[in-house]
Amino acid sequence: MDKKINIRSIDWEKIQTEKFIRTKRLRNIFTITAYIILTTWAIVSLLPMYWMFVCSFKHIGVSFSIEDIEFYPSNPTNENYINFLQLDAPPWISKRPVGRWFLNSLLIALLPTISNLIFDSMAGYALAKMRFPMKQAIFWAIVMTMMIPEIVILIPLYRMMFDFKWYNTYWALLFPGFAGVGGIFLFKQSIESLPTSIIEAARVDAASEPKIFFKIVLPLSKPILSVMGVFGFIGGWNSYFWPYLVTESNKLYTIQVGLTSLMGAGGGAGVTGTLTFGIDEYGQMLAGASMAAIPVIIIFFLLQKYIIQGITIGALKG
Amino acid sequence: MAGIRFENVTKIFHQEETRKSVVAVNNLNLEIPDGRFTVLLGPSGCGKTTTLRLIAGLEIPERGDIYIGDRRVTRTHPKERNIAMVFQDYALYPHMNVYNNLAFGLRNLRFPKREIEERVREVAKMLQIEELLERTPRELSGGQRQRVALGRAIVRHPEVYLMDEPLSNLDAKLRAEVRIELLELQRKLGTTTVYVTHDQVEAMTLGDIIVVMNNGIIQQIGKARDLYERPANIFVARFIGSPPMNLIKATIIRQDGLKVKIDDTLLDIPKEKCENLESYIDKEVILGIRPEDIKDAIILGKDKYIISTVDVIEYLGAEVLVHFHINSDKIVARLDSEVEIGKDRKWRAYFDTKKIQFFDPITENSIA
CATH class of the missing domain: 2.40.50.140 (Nucleic acid-binding proteins)
Structure with a gap:
C-alpha cells in the first residue's frame, strides 16, 4: 500500500525543540549527579574538621563517643582552650610550652621552605640553562633519588643526626629539609620553559650571573615560587613524623608533636615534667588541634589560586 | 667603533644525547670592517648565527681567535666585549616595562641615574617609542617590540651591533619599512653592524658587505652586485637571486x-x-x-x-x-x-x- 508522508505536515521545529530539551535534560542530570558526588565528598572531608571544632567547645567530661555525637555543642564553653594553654594553672606547675610549639612549627614551616626556594631554584636554573660537563648524568642522579621512598631513608638519616650530634637540636629538626629533590625537578622543568634568549640578552646586557638569576630568572619564576612556597609551608606545618623522631625535649616539639604528646602515657610521646592527660581530656587536644589548623586554613583561603596551580603543574610537568 | 677579525676560528657542538659532533664554524678567517653594515647570509645551519654568537661571547670557539678592534676577546665574557645584540625573538624582559628594558644594561654598567634617564629618553625619541615607556612587552605589537629590542641595543652606545634575523617575525609590509629604517639608523650611527639573515633580499638591500656561508665555511665575501653578477661558485649562484641563476x-x-x-x-x-x-x-x-x-x-x-x-x-x-x-x-x-x-x-x-x-x-x- 502506498503510504505518503507529507513532509510539510512534520513539525520540524517541535522535533528540534524536543531534541534540545532532551540534551539539556541529560546535561542537567550529569551536572546534578556531579554536584551530589562532590558535595558528599566535601561533607565527608569536612566532617572531622567540623567535629574537631565543635568538640573543642564541649565541657570537660562530656562523652566524645560516636553514640553521643552532637552537631553543635548544646552548652559551649572555652574552658578547653584555657586549659590547653594552661592560662589558669597555678604558677608552681611547670607549664607546657605551647607557645614554643607554635614557634617551632612556624620555624619548620618557614625556614626549610625559604631555603628550598633558594637552593632548589638555583639548582633548577643550573640544570635547565647552564652548560657544564656531566649535566645530564647529574640530573638523572638527582631524579633517581626521587624513586627512593622517604620511609627507607628515615632510619639512616636518624643515625646520621646522632653521628652529627644533632639529635634533639634544631639542626636535626630543620636541616634535612633545607633542599628537596622534588623542588629541584619542578624548578628545572619550569625554568626550562623560559626562552634562553632572555638570559643571553641579559648576559650581553652586561649582567653578572647572580644578577641574571635574581633579576631575570626568579621574577619570571613567580608562579612556581608561589606554588613551592605554599606547599612547603603547609607540608612543614603539618609534618609530624620527623620532628617526633628527632626531638626528645618538649621545648623542641612542634605543635603537631606536642598535641599527640597530650594523648597521655598510653598514647603518643610521654611529656616529662608536665601534666599528662587522661583519655577524658580530648577536649583540650581538640582545642589545640583547632588552633593548629588555623594557619593552614588561612593560607589555603589566601593562596587557593596557587594551590590549584600546583596541582596542575604536577599534572602537566610531573 | 671597531672592526672584527676572526683568525682560524673553529666551533664544534657536541651533542650529549647522540654523542655526535657538528662543526658549525670551520676554520673561519674573516675581517668585518669598522663602521660598515656586514650581513652574514646563508641557509639554516650554515653557521651564520654561530658566527654572530661567537662575536657576542655566547659561544666560545674550540680553536682560533676573535678580535674586536685590537682586543682579543676569544674567551672574554659578553659584558666585557662592549657589544649589543638584537635577538630574533627580541628577548625583551617580560616582567619589566619598556623603560626598564632599555635601562637594564646601563644599570649593569653602573651608569649614573641621570645619564640613564637621558639616554633612554633620547633613544625612545629616536625610535618613536616615547609613549610606550611604561608598558610591558606583552602590551606591545610585534613592530613595537622590535623597536624596543633595537632601542635596548642602541642605548648602550656599543662598539658593535649584532643582529640575529631581527626582521623575521614581522609581516612582509612592516619588514620592508623597518629594513629601510634600519639602514638609515646604521648610516646615522655609523657603528659596525653584523646582521644575520637567510633572506637574500634583506642581505642585498642592507649589506655594505655580504658574507655568504654554507656548512660553516665562507663561500664568498663581497658587495651585493659582485655576488649577483660574479658568484664565486654554484652555491652562491643558486642562493643569490630569485629565481636563482x-x-x-x-x-x-x-x-x-x-x-x-x-x-x-x-x-x-x-x-x-x-x-x-x-x-x-x-x-x-x-x-x-x-x-x-x-x-x-x-x-x-x-x-x-x-x-x-x-x-x-x-x-x-x-x-x-x-x-x-x-x-x-x-x-x-x-x-x-x-x-x-x-x-x-x-x-x-x-x-x-x-x-x-x-x-x-x-x-x-x-x-x-
Whole structure:
C-alpha cells in the first residue's frame, strides 16, 4: 500500500525543540549527579574538621563517643582552650610550652621552605640553562633519588643526626629539609620553559650571573615560587613524623608533636615534667588541634589560586 | 667603533644525547670592517648565527681567535666585549616595562641615574617609542617590540651591533619599512653592524658587505652586485637571486675560437672569458645564466637561439617567468610581458652570452 508522508505536515521545529530539551535534560542530570558526588565528598572531608571544632567547645567530661555525637555543642564553653594553654594553672606547675610549639612549627614551616626556594631554584636554573660537563648524568642522579621512598631513608638519616650530634637540636629538626629533590625537578622543568634568549640578552646586557638569576630568572619564576612556597609551608606545618623522631625535649616539639604528646602515657610521646592527660581530656587536644589548623586554613583561603596551580603543574610537568 | 677579525676560528657542538659532533664554524678567517653594515647570509645551519654568537661571547670557539678592534676577546665574557645584540625573538624582559628594558644594561654598567634617564629618553625619541615607556612587552605589537629590542641595543652606545634575523617575525609590509629604517639608523650611527639573515633580499638591500656561508665555511665575501653578477661558485649562484641563476650542462669546443655547446646549438664565448676556458676544451662545464639574461629571440630579431619546450608561464604583472627545459636542465627566463610561443609550445630562447658564467662541474667553482 502506498503510504505518503507529507513532509510539510512534520513539525520540524517541535522535533528540534524536543531534541534540545532532551540534551539539556541529560546535561542537567550529569551536572546534578556531579554536584551530589562532590558535595558528599566535601561533607565527608569536612566532617572531622567540623567535629574537631565543635568538640573543642564541649565541657570537660562530656562523652566524645560516636553514640553521643552532637552537631553543635548544646552548652559551649572555652574552658578547653584555657586549659590547653594552661592560662589558669597555678604558677608552681611547670607549664607546657605551647607557645614554643607554635614557634617551632612556624620555624619548620618557614625556614626549610625559604631555603628550598633558594637552593632548589638555583639548582633548577643550573640544570635547565647552564652548560657544564656531566649535566645530564647529574640530573638523572638527582631524579633517581626521587624513586627512593622517604620511609627507607628515615632510619639512616636518624643515625646520621646522632653521628652529627644533632639529635634533639634544631639542626636535626630543620636541616634535612633545607633542599628537596622534588623542588629541584619542578624548578628545572619550569625554568626550562623560559626562552634562553632572555638570559643571553641579559648576559650581553652586561649582567653578572647572580644578577641574571635574581633579576631575570626568579621574577619570571613567580608562579612556581608561589606554588613551592605554599606547599612547603603547609607540608612543614603539618609534618609530624620527623620532628617526633628527632626531638626528645618538649621545648623542641612542634605543635603537631606536642598535641599527640597530650594523648597521655598510653598514647603518643610521654611529656616529662608536665601534666599528662587522661583519655577524658580530648577536649583540650581538640582545642589545640583547632588552633593548629588555623594557619593552614588561612593560607589555603589566601593562596587557593596557587594551590590549584600546583596541582596542575604536577599534572602537566610531573 | 671597531672592526672584527676572526683568525682560524673553529666551533664544534657536541651533542650529549647522540654523542655526535657538528662543526658549525670551520676554520673561519674573516675581517668585518669598522663602521660598515656586514650581513652574514646563508641557509639554516650554515653557521651564520654561530658566527654572530661567537662575536657576542655566547659561544666560545674550540680553536682560533676573535678580535674586536685590537682586543682579543676569544674567551672574554659578553659584558666585557662592549657589544649589543638584537635577538630574533627580541628577548625583551617580560616582567619589566619598556623603560626598564632599555635601562637594564646601563644599570649593569653602573651608569649614573641621570645619564640613564637621558639616554633612554633620547633613544625612545629616536625610535618613536616615547609613549610606550611604561608598558610591558606583552602590551606591545610585534613592530613595537622590535623597536624596543633595537632601542635596548642602541642605548648602550656599543662598539658593535649584532643582529640575529631581527626582521623575521614581522609581516612582509612592516619588514620592508623597518629594513629601510634600519639602514638609515646604521648610516646615522655609523657603528659596525653584523646582521644575520637567510633572506637574500634583506642581505642585498642592507649589506655594505655580504658574507655568504654554507656548512660553516665562507663561500664568498663581497658587495651585493659582485655576488649577483660574479658568484664565486654554484652555491652562491643558486642562493643569490630569485629565481636563482640557471645552471645548464654544456661543452666547450674549439671552432673559430671557443664556443659553448648547449644541446646542439653553438654559442659564442666573450673573448675575456676564453683564456680561462682553454683547459676545458672538449670537456663538460656548467653554464650559468640569470633569468633576465635569457630573451625572446624573435622579438629581439636574433638569429642565434636555442629551441626549447615551454613547460609553464607564470604571469607576474610587469614581467613573466617562462619555465622551459633543455634536455634535463630546467630553466627559467624572466621576460617583459611580451613573449611569443608557438602552438607546439616551442620557444626560441636567446642567451645574452656577455652575461654568462662558467663553473667547474667537479669543484663547482667559477672558472670564467
